[in-house]
Amino acid sequence: MxxxxxxxxxxxxxxxxxxxxxxxxxxxxxxxxxxxxxxxxxxxxxxxxxxxxxxxxxxxxxxxxxxxxxxxxxxxxxxxxxxxxxxxxxxxxxxxxxxxxxxxxxxxxxxxxxxxxxxxxxxxxxxxxxxxxxxxxxxxxxxxxxxxxxxxxxxxxxxxxxxxxxxxxxxSDEARLGYLARQVTSEAGWLASQDTASAIAAIVDHFEQRGRLPSLEELPHPIIGLLGHLRTSELKRLAEQSADPLKVEEGAKRTTLDTLLFLAVELFHGRGPASSLPLPVQLDIRAFFPSYAEACKRADRLLFKLRDDAYVRRAMTGSVAGKFTATALYVHRRAVHRIPTVLRLYEQCASIAAGRPAEWSVVKLRHQGRGASWLDYPSFDTDPHPRLASSYSVDLQTLKSSFLSYADSANRPLLHRKHEFLAPDDPDVPKYQRLTDAEVRAGLYEEPHLIGNEEGWERALARCGRVLRGHRLARRPDS
Known part of the structure; x- marks a missing residue:
């Protein structure tokens, strides 16, 4: 060489x-x-x-x-x-x-x-x-x-x-599936442990997050050392007494859906035997499904539903997170885990096909045709109407991808109604909602087709005699 x-x-x-x-x-x-x-x-x-x-x-x-x-x-x-x-x-x-x-x-x-x-x-x-x-x-x-x-x-x-x-x-398939599992499933870290009480608290946290008790093979070595004097039955009793049953139930539901998502993505890319799966996924299947075969059947049905336009559209209209439009669902990245599992699968399949960009704020999933776009709004959290910096798109029917940069544009697209892109319980939603309500009352949204870019939005603000002070709408001094 x-x-x-x-x-x-x-x-x-x-x-x-x-x-x-x-x-x-x-x-x-x-x-x-x-x-x-x-x-x-x-x-x-x-x-x-x-x-x-x-x-x-x-x-x-x-x-x-x-x-x-x-x-x-x-x-x-x-x-x-x-x-x-x-x-x-x-x-x-x-x-x-x-x-x-x-x-x-x-x-x-x-x-x-x-x-x-x-x-x-x-x-x-x-x-x-x-x-x-x-x-x-x-x-x-x-x-x-x-x-x-x-x-x-x-x-x-x-x-x-x-x-x-x-x-x-x-x-190896083990290495590939380990990486895939980290990308697809939600994996909470272990709580720091210095003594027996904090080690038990870490077990309880895992129990609530994942919906099942961890196996010995999953435990970090420091926790094993701190809990080695306890019998398995005693540790189980202590964890079950301390855990919140509702959190455990929610954790089990979340893990079940994450496992189906992983198996569906794996089939999209080629599925191997159960023994090739990461150990936590194997244990999740054992805890929440009758068998690996049954889990795969359910995942296959999920993947099949991705082809059903009507089903995908219903999933989008019923999603608790994201903004549904005539052509697509738009979801902020910190709310993606809240959309229906079939839509998370949609986004993951697009990512596998052409890669997900490192920098993005909002994902757009089309229900007319199949395609995804990752939109980067760098100032989403600080700008009341963040400007679009770039867009990376992939068409799932042709697998063609495209990239658009707005870095040099003098009239960039911008967002309105930011709260609609998030989950309802996101802590920033009330602040964004108050701004939207004030803008509606001021008449800024009377001609929505004219305010999608910077110049149009500035004209609307001038017409209504308003100016933005952070996430607060105020009257212009000269109006």
Whole structure:
């Protein structure tokens, strides 16, 4: 691998970097890069990710044919292949490079590329299956779903889209399903424990959150040490006496639905035997379903319902969270767990198909056709009418994705009635609701088709003689 010649000026594409790249940051967030793991940045360029990850205390090395040819190129648990495939103009060599990186990974390969929507940022002419730039560098741009298919076909394993342009390929089903479970199911952390009483409190909290008592294999070692003197029957009695029965019942319902969601997503991506599932999921199935087969049947029915337009529309109209319109349901990210399970499955399937962006505030789920958009309103919590920064969309029928940035727009779309995007019991709803009510009384919503962007909204405020002071509507001084 170290003798391989790179024919174009690929080294010119390597940029100096301060801090982590997007794929390395995503892998850290997704717990793919952790202390104790051996990491290799394959094609590390100038080594920015290597230095940043080393500064975080991780065991990471880097290799690059030009910038770091003397780097140690040996198998590692996690291998990063960041923005390498883009710059290889020979399709056969591109595929071989992916295979080389895959064969170097012991556990997981993290592949990232530039995507087609970045074409307007690259100046050059068409060449082969990409673009030849004036600097004699090459860029092959991928579609988001195309990348996952390409990595799957080359490695021969099922892969998951972590974000647009970032794909994880796992050596084992256990690793893949462990990652998937973390993404799909709600996992509460263990309460800190210093003595027997606080350790029992942690057991009770798990019982209420998950609806079942934990098994010994699930317990953190500090808790095992603190409770080792108690018999299992005694610990069960103490937990059942202390737990709130209503919270336990709600926890059981939540875990049952989360398990169905996980199994449905797993089928969407290929389902394995029960023994390949993460231990907590296996225990959830044992606690809340007659059998694994029955749980799978119920999950299959859930996935089938996703194809039913009428069923999906009824789920949207009946959702306690989100804003329902003539074309879609809009839900804030902190309320997604409150929408019906079939709609959570809808969003998860879209994410698997093309990746969910790291930055988003509101998800839009279409009921006319099948497609999802993740909308980023960075100032949602502070701006009474937050401006749209970007939109990433995937069509589930064609698997085509698109990205729109409004960063340079002088007339950005904005939101009204913020409370409608949240769950009714969200603590910010009363404040947002009061503002909406005041705006309605002032006549600001009399022509809703004219106030969807910044300029239209400013004209409406001027027409009604109003000005915003945070989340409070006031009269204009000159009105």
């Amino acid at each position: 170290t003798d391989q010649l790179w024919s174009s000026q690929r080294h010119r594409t390597a940029i100096g970097r301060v801090g982590l790249s997007a794929p390395a940051r995503q892998a850290v967030i997704d717990l793919q890069l952790q202390p104790g793991m051996q990491l290799l940045d394959y094609g590390c360029g100038r080594g920015g990710d290597v230095r940043a990850l080393q500064a975080m205390g991780l065991d990471v090395s880097g290799w690059d044919p030009v910038h770091h040819p003397d780097g140690e190129l040996k198998p590692a648990e996690i291998v990063l292949l960041s923005y390498v495939l883009n710059v290889i103009e020979d399709p056969a060599e591109r595929r071989q490079t992916l295979l080389d990186a895959w064969n170097t990974a012991k556990s997981t390969l993290v592949v990232s590329v530039r995507l087609r929507w970045e074409r307007n940022q690259i100046k050059g002419t068409e060449y082969g299956d990409g673009i030849l730039t004036s600097r004699n560098t090459f860029q092959h741009l991928f579609g988001a779903s195309e990348l996952r298919d390409y990595v799957q076909e080359t490695t021969g394993v099922r892969c998951l889209s972590a974000a647009p342009g970032i794909v994880y390929a796992f050596k």
